[in-house]
Amino acid sequence: MALPAAQPCPSCTSELVTLKINVDGNDLVMFSCQTCDTRTWELAGHDIKLEAALEHVGAHAGRRRRASV
Ligand SMILES: [Zn+2]
Incomplete structure (x- = not known):
């Protein structure tokens, strides 16, 4: 197993949680800090x-957000 090392948060240096989503053949990756x-x-x-990022995810899901509510 060659998992990449967890990246440290730029703000508080805690370990970032990595969430990878494949969108249209591209890797969309979210790094989230649970601390800050x-x-x-x-x-x-x-x-x-x-x-x-949300635009890519929205397009992939076939949904479009309306500008007005
Ligand atoms: Zn942080």
Whole structure:
């Protein structure tokens, strides 16, 4: 087994929880800190913003969020 080492949180250095989701053949990865609630996202190895991540997930699920409620 060659699991990658857990990354430390940039804010509090606790271990980040990694959640990987495959979206359209790309790895969308969420790093979540249970201690200070910091979350960062990567898509195919690149940092992306949360809004962009949700857009990818939403498109993959075939749902579109309406701008107005
Ligand atoms: Zn943290």
